[in-house]
Each structure stands twice: as structure tokens, then as C-alpha cells.
Amino acid sequence: MAKLIGAVGTSHIPAIGKAMDQGLEQTPYWKDFFDAYPPVRTWLDEQQPDIAVVFYNDHGLSFFLDKKPTYAIGTAPEYTNADEGWGIQPIAPITGETELSWHIVNTLIDDEFDVTVCQELRVDHGLTVPMTLLWPNEQYRKIKVIPVAINCERHPMPKPSRSYKLGQSIGRAIQSWSGDEKVVVLGTGGLSHQLDGARAGFINKEFDLFCMEKLVSDPGALLGYTNADLTEIAGAQGVELAMWLAMRGALEGDVKLLHQNYHIPVSNTGAGLMLLEPA
Amino acid sequence: MAKLIGAVGTSHIPAIGKAMDQGLEQTPYWKDFFDAYPPVRTWLDEQQPDIAVVFYNDHGLSFFLDKKPTYAIGTAPEYTNADEGWGIQPIAPITGETELSWHIVNTLIDDEFDVTVCQELRVDHGLTVPMTLLWPNEQYRKIKVIPVAINCERHPMPKPSRSYKLGQSIGRAIQSWSGDEKVVVLGTGGLSHQLDGARAGFINKEFDLFCMEKLVSDPGALLGYTNADLTEIAGAQGVELAMWLAMRGALEGDVKLLHQNYHIPVSNTGAGLMLLEPA
Amino acid sequence: MNAARNPLDTVTFDGPKATQGYNLNKMCYSFNEASAREAFKANEADYCDRFGLTREQKDAIRERDILRLLELGGSIYYLAKFAGLLGLSVQDVGGLQTGMSTEEFKQKLVRAGE
């Protein structure tokens, strides 16, 4: 049986990718942010997961409003990246996986999640930045990735509690898979931020720290928030908490917090980092 | 409040469109099929619905396996058609609707249906054939259409019971809409047929008649079938029953059967027709 | 209710089949566009290569072997576009797959209604 070995929550801000491209990790602006990552990299190096299920959101690279899924999952053997229009350096292709991917799709449909299934997909910074951040120097290429995209762009968006349940279903799918792979789950994005409008730059550190605490000890405490609540409390893009909730749903039950960090600001955003193991 | 005035179940076979293009309605092959439609057209003409919600399945025109939704709904002001690769005559654009469409999307997401939302969509024969059949001579252009596409192509497909519940949610959305439009719901496709493999041409008249009876009197009797059951009992494309179930779900509660017909064969298919009003 | 024929005659188009047939189906999906149909007709083998079809898939395309294409991951929805390009109706395809003439296949369907 496949083994769900743990979960990582991390920011996915494009500026992180640029900073790595330009070797700025130890400059004053970036040092505190990047110095939080080695313990997670060490854990990944020790655990050697075979597959990463990555909850992220597409920011307008692969999905447009013409056909915008609420939830989309990839089942492709490979995923490419692109410059997204603002000149980020595309990274080498991400390795995909088809067997567990389809098993998860079967479970999701059986559990009445109406996912869009993607046999070909370009993944954006929401997925690629965490991969390069957790597995630098193209080490990410040895991990097989199953991308799961959540609509965080256009309202109506799936309820935060629905994304938690999506994670639960995926967690059950992983644990019922007949293969013997080790699987890690990634929740990317957030935490509080707002890019648009007169309120741009809004961050709520207190709420972010509250979320990080509850994600560990009592995720149920976060499931009552609507997306309108999150917009108000955590900024218009604070709805990216959905990916952290899905990650935590996958790991269901008691967890052990191995490492965490919270840093402001990275670009416009409160940047969280969290490493969890099943208790 | 908007009023859900009734529902029509109908076949959507491309050959029907070709027969109409070529004026073959009264030839021996087609006469019995087409002669069943005037009562439904008369009812539509009397009722003058403003909007039609059309459950159909895309047969590989707008959706490909790269990004295949389980459920997709249109919110576009207009929908175009195309030749689909085998030279069917494209019809003039279908008129769309954006306000009730978005209200339905809001309701579906709130009810935890993870639909893909389409602001631009080419609709195929699954939608266009019923439109030209029910409103000939381009009369369909005066009706505003809200397309709802159900995956009937690649397994896993949504459970038949899930599609019924999708219809229920859409029915509630229609009835909670503040506008005063009259809305008709169409379920298209089916009934039993199989296009592929050594079993091509398989039809099950007895099961089709059973389904048509239960759709009126006791749709719950049909909700236990899996897609594997339907494939076995009604042929690989018999899974198109999903659209009739969604239609019946939208009309929930007791209904009055105003008209029905069943005809074999149209092309490879058992062709059903059904007109229902809320009781 | 009729005892349905055993569906073992049917290749279930599921995830693994969709993985196997992705390139084949992508080629057939392209036939929605007239320009693609023309490009295929102009040079079939080149067109198949452009989409990365396997040797077996290319052979089955060349031989118009619908049953084999289904086994190799083809979806009937996209294969129908290939058939359309060849000028075949779904009833011609039904005949081809069941070893009947189109006329025999049509008669079989008429009998199902009796």
C-alpha cells in the first residue's frame, strides 16, 4: 500500500523563483525567508518521497475564463511550464505520473467530486515555485508530481470546507493505492495578501498565525470561513488558504508539526511554511 | 420568481440533423420518428419559454482529454456550432444568457457541485440537434440557452445518481431566481446504444421503455444503476441516460406526462421523446 | 428485462486507455478542423508522426482497423471524426466492427425494434 508520509505548506510567490534565479537568497530582503527551508529539504532528502500531490492554483496560464474548472487534476506523464507573460524563467519539465493519478480520479468521482481531468497541462508558478524551492538545482525532476488545481480566481470559488473534503478524499485514495510508493502532499500559496485595488498590500499577520496554528491542531476551526470571510480577513487572494486546507485534509487525523516559519513580507504576501507528519 | 414550466427528453443523434437538412422527414425511414414531435412543438409554442437549460454531452468538439470536465456549464451570451469533423452543416449561433446562468453557477458551487464554468463554448450536435428539432426553421434563436455538459465519454463518469442531484440543484436554482422568465429543461441523448466495438448496434428496447416509465413515475428506481451497469444493460453510450436523469432531477416531485414516443432505430440508437409538466 | 449481452466485447475507455490513446485521440480530435483533415489526406504517415502515434497505432490507422484502434486507446468519439474524414457513417463503422455489410448492420438495428 502507498504511504502518505507527510505534508508541506509553502508560499508560491513568483518573486521567490526570480530571487533563486538571481542568486539573491542571502541578501537582506530574502535571507530570513530562505533560511527557513533547509530543514524541510533535509526531511525530504531523508524521506525520499516518490510522488508529490501538489495543491495549487492556476493564475491564468493554463485555464482561462472560457473553461474555468473548480477543481482540476492532472494525469499526464509530464507537465511543462511557461513564462506566464511577465518574463519568469520557465523551468525544465515536471515529471508526471499516470497510475496513482487515475486512481485518485476514480476515487474523487466515486466520492462525488466533479473534477476536470487534465491529460495535458502547463503548470504555473503556483506549482513550479514550490518544486524549485523544496528541491533546488532541478532535483525536483526525480519526484513524480500529481497537480491538483483549485479555482482561487473567479467567484464563486469552492467553499474552503469543500477543499478540505477534497483533500480528505485524495488522502483516502493515496492510502488505498496498491502501489508501494511514498507520497508527500503539498499545499501551496497564501497566506494573507491582496494584489488588486485600493486595498492592495493588505496583510493580516495575526490571522495567518491563527490559521497556521489551527491547521496543525484543529483544522475544523477553519472550515466555517466562507470565501467572502477570507477576502475580508485575509485579503482578496487570502482565499489561497484553500490549498493548505486541502493539504491538511489529505493528512487527516492527528499530526506532528516538524517545522514552521512565517515571514512578512515576500512581495505582497504573508509567507508561511509548515512541515507535518502523521502523528 | 422564474417558473420551471416543464421538461423535454429527446434524442440528439446527428443523423436527425442531416435528415432535416435534406428534407427527409417524411421518407419511410424517418416518418415515424419525426411525426412524434409536433405535439411537443405545439406545447412549446403555447408555453413560450424564455430560457432552455439543456443537459447534453460534448462528443469531442469543445472538450478534449487534455482538460475534460465532469460537469460544465455555459454562461456565455452566445454559442457557436461547428462541423465536428464529419461534415454536419453548422447551424446559426445559439442565443445564450448570462444572468440566470451565473445564478445557477452560484447555487451549484454552494451545493458543492464542482462545475467547470464556460464563458466561451462551441456546442455540438448533442445540443444543436434538439434545438433544431424542437424549434425548426431557426426558431430556436429566440430561446436563450444555458448549456450543461455531462461527461459521457471517458470513465470515470459521474454516477447517474450524481447527475440526478445536479439536476435537482439546478431546478432549485431556477425556482429561486428573481427574474420572471419561463424556463424549460431539456435532457438530450440516449437511450440505449453502442457505437464502438464488436458489440456495436446493441440496443435494449425493453430497458429503454422501463427507463421512460420510471423517469415519469419513480426516478428513484433508476438511481441505483452504475455506469458499468448501464454499459452492460444499455450499451456503452447508454450512459447518456445521465442527461435524462438530470432533466428529471430539475423537475423534482410529481409530474404529468403530456406526450411520449419511442422509436427504433434512428441510426444506431433507441430514440426516446418525453414531455413532462410539473403535476 | 432482456439479459444484456456480456459487455466483455467492449473496451472500456477509462483512465489507462485514455493514457495509452492520448496522442491517437489528439490527432483525431484535430479533425474537427477542415485544414487538419486536408493535411492528413495529403500525407497520412507524416500527419501521424506529427502527433507521435506508436507503430501499432499508425498501422491500424493505415488499415482503417477500428477495432484495433479501440484496443490501442482510441475513443469512439474521436475515432468517429476519423471515420467521417473517410466518408464513413456510424452505420458503416458499425458494419466494419461487426463484420457485416452496412445493409446487414442496419437490418440488425431494425430487428431490435420489433
Add this chain to the structure above:
Amino acid sequence: MNAARNPLDTVTFDGPKATQGYNLNKMCYSFNEASAREAFKANEADYCDRFGLTREQKDAIRERDILRLLELGGSIYYLAKFAGLLGLSVQDVGGLQTGMSTEEFKQKLVRAGE
């Protein structure tokens, strides 16, 4: 927990906004491709017309008025690609929207962490 600022400053990008801004967002989505960015730069007005932008949307594009573009149905995800094409970072855009210099905007963010 902090009393959050009232989100009335925020245009909620919902269905009606997405309908209003569809062509505008479609144009900005096209900027994923370098060739589209070049085509826009070569003739902005023509490029806007190709996507059927309204007069108001065209004016706001010409004036680089992000707040107005949001009101006219722009989604920040696609507008970010427009900003990128102009060589603006999200922090430049933050400054533009809040009437600050980029440096002031960055300082505001630093203070949020204190």
C-alpha cells in the same frame, strides 16, 4: 484577531464582472505568448480592437489605469500579465493602485510584519 479593513475597497471578481470583462481578460490572457506581447506593443489600439474591448476599457488600457480596469471587469490575474508586459512588478502595481511610490508601498508591507 485584527479587525480587518472593510473589503468594500475591493471589486469582487464574480460572474457578472467576468461577463463584463471577458474580452479585456481574453486580451490580457493572450499576453502569455511573447508574440502577442509584441503585437500589442506594435499597435496597442489595433490589438484592443481585435479583442473587441469597449471604449472605456480601451481608454483605461491606454492610461494604464489598473483601478479602472478592475472596475471594468478586469481580473487581477490577467491584468498582472498586462502589468508584466509594461515592465511593472506587483509591487509597482500595488503602488499605482494605492497612490504610493513603489518604495512607500514596500515599506507599508514591511510594517505589516512588525
